[in-house]
Amino acid sequence: MMADIDSVRRRYIKERPKYELIAQTVANRIRDGAVSKNLNCNVTFRAKRVESFVKKCVMRDYADPWRDISDKAGVRIIVSHSGDLDIAFNLVRELFGEPVWYSDYRELDDIEHELRYPRLHMQVVSPPLPDGTTLPDPAECEVQIRTEALDLWARMSHSLLYKPQAELPKNVRRSLYRLLALIELYDQEVERAVVAMQEDPDRDLHSIMAQSERLFHIFCTAPYNADLSREVLRVVLSTLRPEEVPGYCSELRGFADLHKVRLENIFRDYGPNSKSGASGTYLLATQPESIPIFERLENAPMLFRAKWIEYMGNDDLLDDMRSIWG
Amino acid sequence: MVSFGGLEISRVIMHSVPRAARSDPNPIPIQLSDAACTLQDGVREELQVRLRRMLAEQGRRIVEDGRTGSEVPRVIRNYLESSDDSFVETSRRLATILREVQSGANSGGLLLVAEGRFNITPVGLANPTRDKSLIIVKFQQERGIRAERTANGMLQTFDMQFLRDLFLTDRSKVYKVGLFPASGIRDGLLHGWAADYQMTGGKVAVFFLRRYLGCDHLEEPEELTRRYFERSQEWVNKTVKDPLKKARYAIAIFAELQSERRTISIEKFASEHLSTFDQDSYVSYLVEGGVPRATFDKDISLVRPHLEKLQFAFANGAVVAFPVSALDDESVKIEPAEGNKTTLTITGEMREVKGKGAPGRKPGDGSPNQK
Numbered sequence: 001m002m003a004d005i006d007s008v009r010r011r012y013i014k015e016r017p018k019y020e021l022i023a024q025t026v027a028n029r030i031r032d033g034a035v036s037k038n039l040n041c042n043v044t045f046r047a048k049r050v051e052s053f054v055k056k057c058v059m060r061d062y063a064d065p066w067r068d069i070s071d072k073a074g075v076r077i078i079v080s081h082s083g084d085l086d087i088a089f090n091l092v093r094e095l096f097g098e099p100v101w102y103s104d105y106r107e108l109d110d111i112e113h114e115l116r117y118p119r120l121h122m123q124v125v126s127p128p129l130p131d132g133t134t135l136p137d138p139a140e141c142e143v144q145i146r147t148e149a150l151d152l153w154a155r156m157s158h159s160l161l162y163k164p165q166a167e168l169p170k171n172v173r174r175s176l177y178r179l180l181a182l183i184e185l186y187d188q189e190v191e192r193a194v195v196a197m198q199e200d201p202d203r204d205l206h207s208i209m210a211q212s213e214r215l216f217h218i219f220c221t222a223p224y225n226a227d228l229s230r231e232v233l234r235v236v237l238s239t240l241r242p243e244e245v246p247g248y249c250s251e252l253r254g255f256a257d258l259h260k261v262r263l264e265n266i267f268r269d270y271g272p273n274s275k276s277g278a279s280g281t282y283l284l285a286t287q288p289e290s291i292p293i294f295e296r297l298e299n300a301p302m303l304f305r306a307k308w309i310e311y312m313g314n315d316d317l318l319d320d321m322r323s324i325w326g
Numbered sequence: 327m328v329s330f331g332g333l334e335i336s337r338v339i340m341h342s343v344p345r346a347a348r349s350d351p352n353p354i355p356i357q358l359s360d361a362a363c364t365l366q367d368g369v370r371e372e373l374q375v376r377l378r379r380m381l382a383e384q385g386r387r388i389v390e391d392g393r394t395g396s397e398v399p400r401v402i403r404n405y406l407e408s409s410d411d412s413f414v415e416t417s418r419r420l421a422t423i424l425r426e427v428q429s430g431a432n433s434g435g436l437l438l439v440a441e442g443r444f445n446i447t448p449v450g451l452a453n454p455t456r457d458k459s460l461i462i463v464k465f466q467q468e469r470g471i472r473a474e475r476t477a478n479g480m481l482q483t484f485d486m487q488f489l490r491d492l493f494l495t496d497r498s499k500v501y502k503v504g505l506f507p508a509s510g511i512r513d514g515l516l517h518g519w520a521a522d523y524q525m526t527g528g529k530v531a532v533f534f535l536r537r538y539l540g541c542d543h544l545e546e547p548e549e550l551t552r553r554y555f556e557r558s559q560e561w562v563n564k565t566v567k568d569p570l571k572k573a574r575y576a577i578a579i580f581a582e583l584q585s586e587r588r589t590i591s592i593e594k595f596a597s598e599h600l601s602t603f604d605q606d607s608y609v610s611y612l613v614e615g616g617v618p619r620a621t622f623d624k625d626i627s628l629v630r631p632h633l634e635k636l637q638f639a640f641a642n643g644a645v646v647a648f649p650v651s652a653l654d655d656e657s658v659k660i661e662p663a664e665g666n667k668t669t670l671t672i673t674g675e676m677r678e679v680k681g682k683g684a685p686g687r688k689p690g691d692g693s694p695n696q697k
Contacts (some may be wrong), residue, residue, distance in 0.1 A: 070596030074590070262331055262445070269374070275367040302596060302605040326378030 005057045008066050012053050016072075018136045022049035024072040026096070026141045029127065030077060030162050033091050038246040041088060042078045070123055073141040078151045081190040085120060088145045096124035100140055117154065118184075119142050120145045149186045153179055172180045204245050208233050208292065212251040215256045216288035219263055222272030224287045232289040235311045236296055246317040255295045263291070282320050290321065297325045330381040332445025333505070335374050336462070337362045338438060339414060341421035345434030347487075354434075356417045356425045373440070374619040377461060378502055384521035384620050396540025397423055402460055406508040411587040413441050420462060427537045435466040436493065444507045448632065457507040464534060465501035468492045485601050502534045504541075517544070521620070547623035554590055555583060555629045557615040561608055569668040572655050573660045574634065575600065583626050583633055591621040638670060645682075646670055 027045035034041050048056075048071055062068040077088045093099065100123040105116070126139040146154060160168065161176055168176075197203055209229055216224075240248055256263060270276045272286035284290055296304040301322075308318045339362045346353035371553045390399040398420065405416040417439035424437055444459040450453050470492050494501065505532045506518035520539065522531055535541055556577045578599035582590065596605040613619050625634065635647040652658040652672075659671040 204543075265334065266331075268373045273460050274371070276371045279368060281372075283369065300606045302593065302609060303602055306597075308603075320375075323375040323379035324331070326329055326333060326382050 005054065005065065008057060009050065009054050011066065012072070013050055015136045016047050016050065018076045018129070018133065019073040021129050021133060021140060022135070022141050023047055025127060025129055026073070026124065026143065027075045029045055030075065030092065030143075033095050034077075034088075035250065036247075037087060037091055039087050039091065040080050043075065044078075045073075045075045048074065049074050067138060070140065071142040073126070075141055075225050076144045076151075077144055077152065078148055079149060081194055082147050082187040083191040083194055085145055085147070089120065089122070092124060092143050092145075094289060095121065096127065096155065100126050115180045117157065117180070118150065134324055147183075147187050147190075149183045149190075153183050163250055203249075205230065205233055205237055207249055208237065208275050209288070210251070212288040212291055215291050219254065219267040220271045220273055222277075222286060224272070228283075229287055231311075232284065233292065235304070235308050236289070236292045238247070238307045238311065239296060239298060239300055252292060252295055255298070259294070259298075261296070265296075266324055282324060284317055284321050285324060293318070294325050295323050297322055329445070329503075330378045330385065333374060333378050333381070333459070333461075334441060334444070335370050335377075335440045335442040338365060338370075338373065338440045339363060339417045341417065341437045343421055343424050343428070343437050345432065346425060346428055346433055356421065358421055359414075361414060364423075373494070377440075377463070377503060377505075378426060380501075380521045380523065381505060381519055382619070385503075385505070385519040385618055386521065386618060386622070387543045388518055388520045388539070388541040390516040390540060391536065391542040392540075392663050394536045394540040394542075396427065396536070398538060399540045403511055403516055405460055406458055406506065406511060413439075416460075424464070424538055427533075430495050432533055433466055435464060438463040438465065440570060444505065457509045459505060460506040461506075462504040462539070463501055464538075465493050468495055470495065475652045502531065504534075504539050516541070530590065547625035548628045550617065550622045551583070551625050552628040553615065554592070554612065555579065555632065557612045557617055558608075560615075561611045562610065565607055566604070566613070567666075569666060570660065570662050571601070573638070573668070575604075577650060577653060578637055580633060583624070583629065584650065586623055590624045592617060592619065594621075638668075640668075646672070648672065 010214070012125055022047035027043045031043050033039075034043070050071070053069060053072070056069055057065040060068075065161060077092075079085060079088050089104075102122040103119050105111070105118040105120065105213055122143045122145070124143055126135055129135060157176060200206070209226075212229070212233070244251075266285065267290075268274060270282045270285040271290075276282050277286045280286075284293060293304075305315055305318065308315050312318075333579070339359050339385045341359055342357035344354040344356070344358075348565070396409055401419050405412060417437075420439055421437045421596060428434070438461075440461040440463070442459045442461055443456040445456065467490065469488070469490050472487045472489055476483060476485045500522070502522045504518060506516060510517035518541070520535055520541065522534065537541075559576065562572055562575045562579070566575055578595075582595055582599075592609055593605075596608050609619070634649065636650050636653075637645060637647040639645045648658050653660070657672065657674050659669075659673075661669045663669045671679070
């Protein structure tokens with residue numbers, strides 16, 4: 001048996017770079033897909049370390065260790081709360097097709113009385129690798145999906161429960177599993193808060209406002225009139241089609257990056273710390289909403305002006321900003 | 327497509343060039359400055375804003391025209407190509423030339439010459455390249471009353487003052503601008519932009535553009551009108567999915583060109599005929615295709631043959647052409663049908679039916695490929 005394990009070990013050492021590439025390719029696709037789904041998550045990847053691979057071969061009585069060890073390439077998606085688990089799960093399905101297999105603890109029966117690791121793992125087929133690298137056999141990748149809270153517990157359990165050097169006393173093991181109840185509570189409360197936030201009619205306004213403030217602080221720092229910001233951003237929001245709203249914050253980020261030099265010059269000359277700003281001449285240039293205003297003037301000037309007049313009555317303030325943007 | 331948002335001013339000089347007839351033996355003398363202006367707080371920024379706005383709204387591309395005989399292009403080229411600091415001397419020469427070409431009919435006023443930098447990088451690219459530029463502004467002074475709050479002993483009141491030396495006010499419309507970046511010197515010719523709030527037919531006043539600046543519009547009205555027509559039709563066919571809307575927009579383009587109006591403004595057309603969410607897409611498509619955002623003269627000589635009939639081509643191969651007037655007298659009706667389909671109803675006296683398509687040839691009857 002040891003001779004078999006040694007040949008598998010040597011094969012794994014040889015093929016490991018390809019599994020590393022599979023994991024990286026799968027992770028990159030998930031990252032790109034998450035942006036389009038507006039899914040806030042952290043995606044990590046790895047090829048299993050050789051020593052872990054060998055240890056698993058030795059510890060488990062596999063009939064065919066090469067095929068039975070399915071996590072040679074591994075990707076982990078860590079989502080903010082349990083409400084996003086299904087979004088991530090469906091995203092992986094969309095990107096890589098029906099999984100080879102998956103394990104979803106939520107589908108299990110008769111586990112109400114247990115505290116166990118809530119496993120949500122998928123085995124997916126690798127897409128073609130970049131630069132025409134040939135795929136190993138099997139060309140698969142294990143994708144684990146967890147919440148942030150569960151990830152905290154899982155990392156602890158990995159070292160204390162799952163792969164212990166010395167067996168822990170039974171009561172200590174139970175106390176560690178008991179923590180899962182807290183994790184479940186934590187995730188459910190976070191999900192409840194997220195759902196409540198999503199039901200807030202002004203949630204899009206708040207997220208655009210927060211993004212505008214973050215970007216504004218890249219160029220200048222000054223107190224601002226939040227009521228005015230809200231009033232102006234309502235106009236900005238009214239110019240977006242429903243399908244444009246979820247991605248608008250990243251659109252703004254891209255706009256600020258693309259026009260970085262121009263914005264730097266504008267805030268130097270007309271921003272809150274400029275002479276014009278101090279005199280109050282160009283009021284909106286001293287506010288965070290100046291960035292979405294410039295974005296709209298660049299990308300939808302006629303629609304923005306029409307909506308502005310509809311909301312504000314006249315376009316005097318917008319006229320100033322149009323003159324600055326040129 | 328160029329953005330004027332990157333226009334920055336570094337220094338400014340002004341000269342007084344009063345009205346003077348060439349035959350006048352005692353004209354009011356020109357007053358030339360010896361040094362650049364001291365720009366107090368906010369002045370540079372304010373000048374930038376006004377020039378950016380005017381050029382964005384009214385700017386038309388211009389090119390040096392040697393037939394005008396004006397010395398201005400040479401003076402500007404020398405300045406932009408020289409590393410010497412000849413700003414004051416150049417501006418004095420520009421003011422003197424203005425005086426020399428003036429007739430009694432041309433209004434006098436002030437000439438402002440500014441040195442600046444201009445980001446001429448196409449929109450969409452980051453990091454601008456800074457391009458040495460010269461800006462010429464001709465304007466007349468305006469009048470207004472200023473009220474200033476003051477205390478008269480214990481009594482609060484306002485002091486009022488009549489000012490005769492205002493310029494570039496918020497409502498100011500009497501000025502003309504020329505912008506010349508160094509990168510605009512190509513093949514030995516000076517290219518730039520000119521804007522004039524008093525433009526007639528979208529044209530900068532002949533006196534300022536030709537006799538003084540020695541330039542002409544880069545593109546002729548018939549060429550711009552042809553481009554407007556082609557790009558507008560392209561946009562309708564590529565972008566608009568709703569068949570009724572497609573027909574409505576196409577008809578509006580025809581009507582615009584056939585109307586008595588002598589100028590075309592793409593923004594005005596968009597706001598009058600297109601739905602709010604389509605306007606920006608239309609304007610940016612045309613501007614990217616080289617149609618000016620500013621108003622331009624309409625000249626349909628190159629597109630007239632295409633305006634006789636409106637043609638509808640259907641996916642099943644049917645092609646129907648009819649004069650636009652048929653829609654007015656309702657002998658042709660366009661109505662929505664099921665799904666993405668359109669019903670076109672033609673009522674009238676049928677005169678002729680004939681086959682349509684490319685005529686065939688007998689083998690060996692002269693096609694060069696068969697020799």
